[in-house]
Amino acid sequence: MADMTAPHSSADASGSACRPLLNRGLAGFGTTIFAEMSALAASTGSINLGQGFPDTDGPAEIAEAAVRALRDGRGNQYPPGPGVPELRAAVAAHQQRFYGLGYDPDSEVLVTAGATEAIAASLLALLEPGDEVIALEPYYDSYAACIAMAGATRVPVTLRPEGDAFGLDLDELRAAVGPRTRLLLLNTPHNPTGTVLPEAQLRAVAELAVERDLLVITDEVYEHLVFEGAHVPLASFPGMRERTVTISSAGKTFSFTGWKVGWVTAPPSLLTAVRTAKQFLTYVSSGPFQYAIAEALALPDSYYTAFREDLRGKRDILSAGLTAAGFRVFRPQGTYFITTDITPLGGTDGLEFCRTLPARCGVVAIPNSVFYDDKDAGRALVRFAFCKQQPVLEEAAERLRTLAL
Ligand code: PMP
Ligand code: GLN
16 A cells, blocks of 8 residues: 655545655655755855865866857757767876776767766666666665666665775675676765775776676766875776776866766767666756866866865865864775764764754764665764865864864
């Protein structure tokens, strides 16, 4: 019997008395935590260290490039379905320049509406009902929703605290692979834990994918935010290029999250599949911004280095502030997020902690439990974003210090 009390159920509109309006696959996916917490920040005037967006825009010359494109009439009408040639060429050149990976801009690169659409199109293209997808838990929220929309089943493998960071247990990963496993969905550097999977583990993951003939989708949107060691794309390991869909996004690397320019690199057969699904999601997006991001990708190495070093400094400021405020701090090796444990502050429930934090001290954070199937594993964990101006981070740290008083 359908739940007549469920939100959005309607006897009037559909005429079918007890059927909820929301597709059953999406039952339980309410408002995203990012929307909820950003609304809370706005309504309470709190410092928003929740949703991950920078509080300063990316390079002025890249914003100017977007204005120029718009004024010159480039991208104001539908751009080509796979993306403008300039951006596809720039993505291919970026993969070659940073990783020595060769992709053909015409058959192996696809521009998307942010990484979010790339994730959705990839999962919708490659999955069928009954398939299982292994995803690292905690997982980025859209993974669960898109796997559900594809009618497939997620099989989480939980990253667990190991010292001052989170780690992957390769035996657990191996044990999760079964006869229905269709693909591995990875994310490194990892949101929300800040974990960067070490090269030896990536190699083992690659060997497993080859051995079990699995497809791989790898979300590498934080590829330029690795503070310890270097980013190694999964596609660079033996046997991986042909089975891997790599996803990235300009939002993170160039601090223009609102432009929603993302991309996929993959061999032609996989790319064609993803493009087929993508055509019917947005078809195309972000016309003038595509030209600007083509220029951004070609910025000199000094841009990328300065971006990373700036964020490294901010990581250290917020880590110190959170430690001083009494949190157990997990040290992020990458991304612009810090996961903390609130237990030393006497908290046990991160969701309740985050909902009351604005009233207690004027700061907003994200409860990691929403990214877990195993709620107990994430219950006391809370994520703070440090992609904010230094005085903002210092003020937030001051406010958080009052929690312990
Ligand atoms: N994947 C991860 C891991 C993310 O943190 C985000 C958030 N930016 C996305 C994908 C979505 O990226 P975009 O804003 O480009 O859609
Ligand atoms: N990726 C961002 C984060 O993790 C949020 C993106 C969104 O709002 N969907 O905070």
